[in-house]
Amino acid sequence: MTKVLITGADGFIGSHLTEQLVREGHDVRAFCYYNSFNSWGWLDNSPQDIKSQLDVFTGDIRDPYGVKEAMKGCTHVLNLAALIAIPYSYHSPATYVDTNINGTLNVVQSARELGVEKVVHTSTSEVYGTAIYVPIDEEHPLQGQSPYSASKIGADQMALSFYRSFDTPVSIIRPFNTYGPRQSARAVIPTIISQLASGKDTIKLGAVSPTRDFNYVKDTVQGFISVMNSEKSIGEVINIGSNYEVSIGETAEIIADIMGVNLTIETDEQRLRPEKSEVERLWAENKKAKELLGWEPQYGDKEGFRNGLEETIEWFTNPKNLSQYKADVYNI
Numbered sequence: 015m016t017k018v019l020i021t022g023a024d025g026f027i028g029s030h031l032t033e034q035l036v037r038e039g040h041d042v043r044a045f046c047y048y049n050s051f052n053s054w055g056w057l058d059n060s061p062q063d064i065k066s067q068l069d070v071f072t073g074d075i076r077d078p079y080g081v082k083e084a085m086k087g088c089t090h091v092l093n094l095a096a097l098i099a100i101p102y103s104y105h106s107p108a109t110y111v112d113t114n115i116n117g118t119l120n121v122v123q124s125a126r127e128l129g130v131e132k133v134v135h136t137s138t139s140e141v142y143g144t145a146i147y148v149p150i151d152e153e154h155p156l157q158g159q160s161p162y163s164a165s166k167i168g169a170d171q172m173a174l175s176f177y178r179s180f181d182t183p184v185s186i187i188r189p190f191n192t193y194g195p196r197q198s199a200r201a202v203i204p205t206i207i208s209q210l211a212s213g214k215d216t217i218k219l220g221a222v223s224p225t226r227d228f229n230y231v232k233d234t235v236q237g238f239i240s241v242m243n244s245e246k247s248i249g250e251v252i253n254i255g256s257n258y259e260v261s262i263g264e265t266a267e268i269i270a271d272i273m274g275v276n277l278t279i280e281t282d283e284q285r286l287r288p289e290k291s292e293v294e295r296l297w298a299e300n301k302k303a304k305e306l307l308g309w310e311p312q313y314g315d316k317e318g319f320r321n322g323l324e325e326t327i328e329w330f331t332n333p334k335n336l337s338q339y340k341a342d343v344y345n346i
Contacts, residue, residue, distance in 0.1 A: 018091070019071075020099055020269055023057060024053075026197045028095075029057050029060065030195075033060055034181065034239065040079075043068075043069040045081075046073075048075065049298060057070070066082075066226070067106070071084040078123065089130065089132070090131060090133075091134070095113070096136065099162070099345075101285075102162075104160070104288075104291075110165035114165040115169050117169075122135075122182055122289035125176075129274070133182065134241050135169070135173040137188040138186055138188065139255070140159075140166060141170065142165045143163065144157070145296060147338065149297045150296065150298055152252065152299075152302055173186060174249075182315060183248045185247040189217065189234050195231070196233070199341070203323070203326065204326075204339070206269050211327075211336050218281075221262065221263065221286055221292060222279060222283075223262070224262055224295065224296075225260060229255060230313035230325070237309055250302075255300045258297075268320060269327065272324055273327060273331075285344060306311035
C-alpha cells in the first residue's frame with residue numbers, strides 16, 4: 015500500500031498530478047502552502063470526489079519540522095514545491111535559495127530519517143541554459159543563467175548528494191516547458207491565450223525568437239508517475255520532453271490561428287530578460303525516458319502540440335476560468 019506525499023500539490027502541475035494519482039487509486043497527502051484563507055490553490059477547483067479522498071496538509075516547504083511531520087507514514091514523496099518565476103528571481107533571489115535549495119534539503123533529510131521508499135525531485139530544463147548542442151540530453155552542461163535556474167541546479171545537486179552519500183532513493187525528473195489548463199500567466203502560453211481571449215488582437219510579449227520544447231501537462235504527469243513507479247530511475251536524472259522545438263513567435267501564431275485572430279505582436283521591454291540571462295534554445299532529448307521508463311509523449315509532435323493547445327485554449331476561454339487571470343497586467 016503506497017501513500018504518496020506531493021509537495022506543491024496546490025500548484026499547476028501538482029494539482030493535475032494529485033488528481034491523477036487519486037484517480038489511479040493511490041492514497042495521496044497533498045502538501046499545500048499555508049495561508050490564512052485556507053485555500054488549497056488549484057485543488058479547490060478539483061471535483062468533489064477527488065477532494066473528498068485527499069489528505070491535505072498545509073505548511074511551508076522551508077520549515078523542516080512541518081516537512082517531516084507531513085512525510086510521516088508516506089512511502090513515496092513527489093517534491094514539486096518551488097518558486098518558479100524567472101523574472102521574480104531577479105527581484106528576490108534569496109527567496110529562491112530558501113525555498114528551492116533549503117526546501118529540497120528539508121525533503122531529502124526527512125526522507126532519509128524516515129526511511130521513505132522513493133523521492134522524486136522536480137528539476138527544470140532551465141538548468142541547461144541555452145543549448146550548447148541539440149537535442150539536449152542529461153549529460154549537457156548545467157548553466158545558471160538566472161537566479162531561478164541557479165537555485166534549481168543547487169536543489170538538484172542537494173537531492174543527488176543524499177543518494178550518493180546516504181543511499182536515499184532519489185530520482186530527478188527534469189521536465190521541459192510544461193503548459194496546459196491552470197498554468198500561471200507568468201508563462202508565455204497562458205500570457206498569449208489570456209490576452210487574445212480578453213478580446214485583444216495586439217498582444218504584448220518579450221522575445222519571440224527563443225525556442226522551447228513544450229510539453230502538455232498530461233504528458234508531464236505521466237512522466238512523474240513513470241519515474242515514481244520505476245526502480246531503474248533511482249539515482250538518475252531523466253528528461254521529460256517532447257523532442258519537438260518551436261519558437262515563441264510560431265507558438266503565438268499557432269494559438270492565434272486556433273482562436274481565429276489576426277495577430278499583431280508588440281515587444282514589451284519589461285518582459286525581456288537580460289541579454290546573457292535569456293535562454294535562446296531548448297530542445298529535449300527524451301531517449302533515456304523512453305528506454306528507462308517506457309514513457310513517451312502523447313502530445314509530442316507538431317500535431318500533438320496543436321492538440322494540447324486546443325485543450326488549453328478551451329479551458330482558458332471558459333469565462334469562469336479566464337476571470338481568474340489579469341490579462342492586462344504583466345505578471346512577473
